[in-house]
Structure formats: structure tokens, C-alpha cells
Amino acid sequence: MRIDDLDTPAVVIDLDRMEANLARAQQYANAHRLALRPHIKTHKIPSLAQRQIALGAHGITCQKLGEAEVMAEAGLEDILISFNLLGAAKGERLRALARRCTLSVVADSGAVAEGLSALFAAAGRRLPVLVECDTGAHRCGVAEPQAAAALAETIARLPGLSFAGLMTYPAHGGVAATAAWLDEAVACCARRGLEPEVVSTGGTPDLYRAHEVAVATEHRPGTYIYADRSLLARGYCGLEDCALSVLATVVSRPAPDRCILDAGSKALSSDLLGLDGHGLIVEHPEWTIHALSEEHGHVRIPAGAAGPEVGERVRIIPNHACVVSNLFDLVHGARAGRIEMAYAVAARGRMQ
Amino acid sequence: MRIDDLDTPAVVIDLDRMEANLARAQQYANAHRLALRPHIKTHKIPSLAQRQIALGAHGITCQKLGEAEVMAEAGLEDILISFNLLGAAKGERLRALARRCTLSVVADSGAVAEGLSALFAAAGRRLPVLVECDTGAHRCGVAEPQAAAALAETIARLPGLSFAGLMTYPAHGGVAATAAWLDEAVACCARRGLEPEVVSTGGTPDLYRAHEVAVATEHRPGTYIYADRSLLARGYCGLEDCALSVLATVVSRPAPDRCILDAGSKALSSDLLGLDGHGLIVEHPEWTIHALSEEHGHVRIPAGAAGPEVGERVRIIPNHACVVSNLFDLVHGARAGRIEMAYAVAARGRMQ
Numbered sequence: 001m002r003i004d005d006l007d008t009p010a011v012v013i014d015l016d017r018m019e020a021n022l023a024r025a026q027q028y029a030n031a032h033r034l035a036l037r038p039h040i041k042t043h044k045i046p047s048l049a050q051r052q053i054a055l056g057a058h059g060i061t062c063q064k065l066g067e068a069e070v071m072a073e074a075g076l077e078d079i080l081i082s083f084n085l086l087g088a089a090k091g092e093r094l095r096a097l098a099r100r101c102t103l104s105v106v107a108d109s110g111a112v113a114e115g116l117s118a119l120f121a122a123a124g125r126r127l128p129v130l131v132e133c134d135t136g137a138h139r140c141g142v143a144e145p146q147a148a149a150a151l152a153e154t155i156a157r158l159p160g161l162s163f164a165g166l167m168t169y170p171a172h173g174g175v176a177a178t179a180a181w182l183d184e185a186v187a188c189c190a191r192r193g194l195e196p197e198v199v200s201t202g203g204t205p206d207l208y209r210a211h212e213v214a215v216a217t218e219h220r221p222g223t224y225i226y227a228d229r230s231l232l233a234r235g236y237c238g239l240e241d242c243a244l245s246v247l248a249t250v251v252s253r254p255a256p257d258r259c260i261l262d263a264g265s266k267a268l269s270s271d272l273l274g275l276d277g278h279g280l281i282v283e284h285p286e287w288t289i290h291a292l293s294e295e296h297g298h299v300r301i302p303a304g305a306a307g308p309e310v311g312e313r314v315r316i317i318p319n320h321a322c323v324v325s326n327l328f329d330l331v332h333g334a335r336a337g338r339i340e341m342a343y344a345v346a347a348r349g350r351m352q
Numbered sequence: 353m354r355i356d357d358l359d360t361p362a363v364v365i366d367l368d369r370m371e372a373n374l375a376r377a378q379q380y381a382n383a384h385r386l387a388l389r390p391h392i393k394t395h396k397i398p399s400l401a402q403r404q405i406a407l408g409a410h411g412i413t414c415q416k417l418g419e420a421e422v423m424a425e426a427g428l429e430d431i432l433i434s435f436n437l438l439g440a441a442k443g444e445r446l447r448a449l450a451r452r453c454t455l456s457v458v459a460d461s462g463a464v465a466e467g468l469s470a471l472f473a474a475a476g477r478r479l480p481v482l483v484e485c486d487t488g489a490h491r492c493g494v495a496e497p498q499a500a501a502a503l504a505e506t507i508a509r510l511p512g513l514s515f516a517g518l519m520t521y522p523a524h525g526g527v528a529a530t531a532a533w534l535d536e537a538v539a540c541c542a543r544r545g546l547e548p549e550v551v552s553t554g555g556t557p558d559l560y561r562a563h564e565v566a567v568a569t570e571h572r573p574g575t576y577i578y579a580d581r582s583l584l585a586r587g588y589c590g591l592e593d594c595a596l597s598v599l600a601t602v603v604s605r606p607a608p609d610r611c612i613l614d615a616g617s618k619a620l621s622s623d624l625l626g627l628d629g630h631g632l633i634v635e636h637p638e639w640t641i642h643a644l645s646e647e648h649g650h651v652r653i654p655a656g657a658a659g660p661e662v663g664e665r666v667r668i669i670p671n672h673a674c675v676v677s678n679l680f681d682l683v684h685g686a687r688a689g690r691i692e693m694a695y696a697v698a699a700r701g702r703m704q
Contacts (some may be wrong), residue, residue: 005441006441007439007704008439008704009443009703009704010698010703010704041647042644050580051502055418063646063647066648079648081612083603084603084604084614084662085646086601086603086663087359087360087601087663089357089358090358103370108604108606109604109605109662111661111662111663112603112604113663115663127506134606138513138606138610139604139606139612139648139650140603140604140606140612140648141604141606142606143606143607144421168542173484204507208515225604235389249438249439250489251435251438251464251492252436252460252461252464252492252493253461254460254486254490254491254492254493254494254495255495258490260491260492262435262436265623265675266542266619266675266678267703269621269622270621270623270624272622286704294674294675294678295393295415295416295435296491296492298491309463309469310438310461310463310464311437311438311439311463322646323617323618323622323646326618326646326679327678327701327703328701328703329701330687349618349680349681351361351362351618351679351680352360352361
């Protein structure tokens with residue numbers, strides 16, 4: 001089947017571009033002796049996680065327990081869940097998962113650590129827990145290096161847990177601040193007799209500066225596998241590196257300066273990530289997807305530009321690849337215009 | 353099982369509120385002799401569509417061929433697909449669907465009508481086609497009443513098609529303009545010897561003004577079944593009418609003025625619909641969900657407000673219920689704190 005034969009809207013992954021993106025990151029990590037632990041949130045596809053491992057990744061990162069279960073079921077052996085896990089409903093699932101793979105998790109408070117300890121105190125082996133650190137992104141994470149070391153000590157003392165290291169999702173552009181923060185946190189840990197085995201940073205925008213955080217032992221990029229319009233806008237990559245696109249069809253041509261695509265917020269998501277418009281139309285970069293309904297993309301065509309016929313197909317580089325993956329049950333892998341395979345997005349919809 | 357036992361994030365439908373929303377709309381439609389043709393995009397659940405029919409709806413509306421297939425498979429008998437359908441890949445599916453239910457579709461251009469005609473010319477029975485009209489929303493639709501009548505005539509002449517009427521998705525607040533537009537379109541049709549059997553309007557915000565469009569024969573509300581924060585903000589309903597909420601847990605308390613929920617853009621979507629923030633926290637309306645990561649809701653807590661403990665659970669009325677349905681494979685129906693049933697969101701992810 002050719003790409004031209006796919007019904008729309010559909011997600012197409014350019015496999016050559018994807019492979020190049022994966023290889024480049026792995027080579028970089030190898031050159032800097034950094035472990036790569038890709039975040040599967042971007043693709044949610046077990047066979048792509050296996051490909052990342054085959055290329056040299058040390059393990060994978062998941063954000064959800066349910067994602068990790070899907071990946072373990074598919075044979076992935078080393079999984080970090082980089083999200084505070086709590087609540088009785090997750091307990092037995094978490095214990096079962098820890099029995100079938102090398103699992104590590106995070107905590108940014110005593111409450112989370114104590115909940116994990118209660119689950120694993122009688123489990124026979126200790127659950128490795130990393131301290132999540134807020135090095136500037138102001139999401140989760142302990143706020144100060146001293147507090148990271150104090151929580152590390154709590155974790156090390158709690159039954160059923162072992163202190164495995166430090167983890168941060170850094171602020172984009174905050175490499176120097178992250179490095180300074182983690183340096184101090186490692187020093188604070190040392191003063192308490194604790195050595196973080198793993199110091200884990202994340203994010204694609206600063207992926208190729210990961211080595212500037214001297215104490216980092218691993219990096220967790222997600223979007224690098226596909227890239228997207230937000231990374232293009234940041235100068236992270238070129239259009240030729242964008243591996244994921246959404247195929248769409250012009251379904252209406254209500255006025256000379258407007259057309260309507262069959263890809264709306266349920267295909268592209270409403271994520272703007274600070275950008276104007278809802279995606280880059282590869283064939284017509286001068287068009288603007290200025291609004292989305294659920295199933296309609298509203299396109300503005302500049303005066304003087306040749307407009308499309310109803311039925312014309314376009315490729316859209318979405319603002320944010322990860323959320324697009326999350327909307328489709330199936331994506332298509334293509335090379336040279338031909339569909340080579342369909343991937344089930346098996347970890348999509350694993351909300352808990 | 354009680355709501356308190358559900359793992360988070362999860363969608364809970366208050367069944368009493370939902371029933372009241374459905375009954376009120378049906379009573380209104382009956383009182384005004386308007387056919388109700390609910391849009392299932394909001395719930396995507398066959399048994400809820402069947403409930404709408406049982407209460408008196410004349411049929412249902414779908415936006416996607418794939419949604420309509422799921423609904424027909426579940427026994428729904430009268431389906432309008434209110435979206436321009438084109439492309440070879442949909443042809444055989446559309447013909448098969450027309451054989452198993454009473455199907456009608458729309459067109460807003462000769463190109464779409466001709467494509468449909470090519471599919472149905474040899475089908476043995478005519479496909480009813482409504483002319484989509486742009487009465488002010490500036491999405492799809494023919495731009496002028498005269499053009500609507502001209503397209504109606506084209507449809508009436510094309511092999512395999514019958515002209516079934518006029519359809520609009522009106523601009524919110526545009527009831528008077530819609531009424532004037534459709535009046536003129538009906539008159540233009542009459543001058544060509546055509547009578548639209550159906551004149552169909554849509555949307556929940558102006559649902560209870562549908563009778564002000566005197567020529568309208570049916571209305572297609574979607575969100576009315578659940579309501580949401582956008583309808584609350586418009587004054588359409590009260591908080592006690594909001595039937596869909598997203599349960600979430602406080603997973604981090606990084607600072608006195610902030611907490612982090614386990615519901616991000618993959619649970620709430622990024623749809624703002626002109627509102628500030630990403631949802632209303634029922635227990636703490638003074639908190640603001642000021643940003644979303646994929647799996648994190650970032651909450652600002654006003655100075656002086658009592659902050660939550662890690663592990664506290666909250667209910668969120670999302671900005672836009674329809675896109676939340678589209679993110680979950682399963683939603684839970686509850687009464688008086690107890691979960692009565694789980695609904696598979698069977699038509700979710702039917703992209704084509």
C-alpha cells in the first residue's frame with residue numbers, strides 16, 4: 001500500500017527519519033558515556049521501545065503504571081516510572097510489575113516514599129526509588145538540593161525501598177542551572193553518606209547538551225524519536241528530521257481564502273506549545289491552521305496563493321508529536337512512499 | 353464499588369444528572385415539535401445513543417464514518433453523518449453502511465456531491481444528502497442561500513442521490529441570523545421547485561432557542577448530555593447539571609501555593625474554549641489549573657487557602673466534555689457515590 005492510498009486522517013511515521021533520529025541520539029549518548037533511557041510517552045509502541053533498546057538504550061521510561069505494564073508484557077526489561085505513584089488501587093499492580101521486570105520509580109515527598117514502603121516492606125526485595133528534583137521546571141520535585149538529600153536518606157531508611165539516585169525533568173534551556181543544582185544535591189547526599197547511583201536528566205530540546213550536566217549518568221528523551229513542529233521552531237532540528245506527520249484531506253473550500261481539513265483537535269490536539277497555528281502543512285507552509293474544531297482544521301490561505309481543490313491531500317507536522325500519538329490507535333510506518341507496517345499504539349489510553 | 357475506590361485519573365458520569373439533561377432536552381423538543389437528533393461525538397457510547405433514542409430522539413448524528421459504523425453495529429437505525437465524506441477508501445464502507453441503516457449525509461460542494469453520486473449511482477436506492485449551509489460559523493457550508501438552493505438542485509439531479517434538506521452548525525448566539533439565512537434558503541429552494549424535508553440546526557449553547565428558527569425541523573445537540581465548564585461559563589447550565597467529571601489525585605505538593613494533579617492534557621485535553629485555566633475543581637473552585645503537561649495538572653492555590661495533602665482526591669469539571677470522552681477508553685456511570693456501570697467508549701479513536 002502506498003501512502004496515497006491511506007484514508008485520512010492518519011499518522012505516518014517516516015521510518016528512515018525515525019531511524020536516523022534514534023541513531024544520532026544513541027551515538028551522542030555513547031560518545032559521552034551517558035545511558036539513554038528513552039521516554040516511551042511519545043510513541044507508546046512496544047516494538048519501537050525494543051528498537052531503542054536494540055540500538056543501545058539501557059532501559060525505558062514510562063509516565064504511567066499502565067504504560068509500564070504494556071511494555072513489560074512485550075518483554076521490556078528495565079523500566080523507570082518517572083511519576084509519583086500513590087493510592088491503594090495501584091499497589092498490587094506495582095508489586096506485580098516489580099516481580100516481572102527491573103523496575104524503578106520516583107518520589108518527591110515523604111508521603112509518596114512511605115506509600116511505596118508500605119507496599120514493598122514485605123516484598124522480599126527493595127524497590128529502587130529516585131528522588132525527583134525540581135531543577136527549574138517548577139512541576140514536581142523537591143525544591144532544594146538539601147531537601148533532595150534528606151528525602152534520599154528517608155528512602156534509604158524506609159523498609160522495602162532503596163535509594164537509587166536523583167531524577168529531574170529540567171527546564172528547557174536550563175542546563176547550567178540543572179548542573180549546578182544536581183552538583184549540590186550530590187554533595188549534600190555525600191555529606192549524609194549517600195551516593196546516587198543514577199543521576200537522570202530528561203527532555204529532547206536540550207538532549208544534545210546532556211553531557212554538560214557533569215554528574216548526570218543518564219538522559220530520558222522522548223520526542224527525539226519523531227521530532228515535531230515545536231522542536232523545529234526551537235531550532236532543534238530541520239524539517240527533514242520530522243518523522244511523524246498527519247495526513248489530511250481538504251474536505252471543503254468555502255471561500256478563496258479558506259479551506260477545511262479533516263484533521264481537527266481529535267487528530268492534532270489543541271496543544272500550541274507557544275506556537276501560532278496548529279501545525280505546519282508541508283506542501284503549503286504559507287497556509288495557517290488558525291483554528292481547530294473537533295474534526296475540522298480551519299485553514300487560512302494567503303491572498304494570491306493558489307488554493308486547493310476539494311480532495312487534495314496534505315501532510316501536517318503537528319505542534320506536539322506525543323499528544324498526537326495519544327489520539328490514534330494505529331500509526332503507519334512508511335519508507336519511500338510505501339506503507340511498510342502498521343503499529344498498534346498499545347500503551348495509548350493507559351490512564352492509570 | 354464506590355467512586356472513592358476508583359483509581360485516578362478516571363471519568364465519572366453522574367447518571368442522574370445525565371438523565372435529567374437528556375429528559376429536559378427531549379421535553380423541550382417535543383413541546384416545540386422539533387425532532388432531536390443528538391450528536392454522539394460527545395459520548396461515543398452506543399448504549400447512551402440508545403438511551404437518547406428511547407427517550408424520543410428521531411435518530412443520531414455522527415461526525416465520522418467510523419463512528420457511524422460502531423453505532424449501526426450496535427443497532428442504531430437512523431444516522432446522519434454531518435461531515436463531507438470523500439475519497440475512494442471510504443466508498444465501500446459508506447455503501448455497506450447505507451445498506452444496514454437509514455443513512456443520510458451532507459455535502460457543501462459539487463465535488464462532494466459528485467463523489468457521493470459516483471458511489472451510489474448503481475446502488476439501487478438513493479442516498480439522502482443534506483446541503484450544509486454556513487449560516488455564520490464560518491466552518492464548512494455553502495456561503496449563500498442561493499448557492500444552497502443551486503447545490504440542492506445539483507444533488508436532486510445527480511444519479512444515486514436525493515436532496516434531503518438543509519443542515520447548519522450555527523454560530524453560537526447567531527439564532528436570528530441562522531433563522532433569516534435558512535428562511536431565504538428555503539425560499540430559494542422553493543423557487544427551484546425543491547422542498548427541504550429536513551432543516552437541521554445544531555449545537556448545545558443555543559439548544560433551547562432552536563424553536564426560534566421557525567423553518568427548522570430538527571436539532572442536533574451534542575454536549576447537552578454531559579454539559580461542561582464552557583457551558584457553565586456561558587450561563588447555559590448550573591454546576592448541578594454538569595454530569596461528567598474527571599477524578600484526579602494530588603500527587604505532589606512542591607510549594608505552599610502549588611500542587612500537581614495526575615490529570616494533564618492526556619486526561620483533560622488542552623482545549624481552553626476561551627476560558628482561563630483547564631477545568632473547574634469542584635471541591636476547590638478557588639484553585640486554578642493554570643497549565644497542563646501531558647500527565648500533570650499544574651494547580652495554583654491562592655494565598656491563605658488551605659492546601660491539600662498529597663493523596664487528596666478532587667473532581668474536575670473539564671472545559672470541554674467531548675474531547676475528554678475522546679481520551680478515555682472507559683468511563684464510569686455513578687449514582688449516589690456508587691459506580692453502577694463502566695461504559696466502553698466504543699466509537700473513540702474512529703478517525704476515518
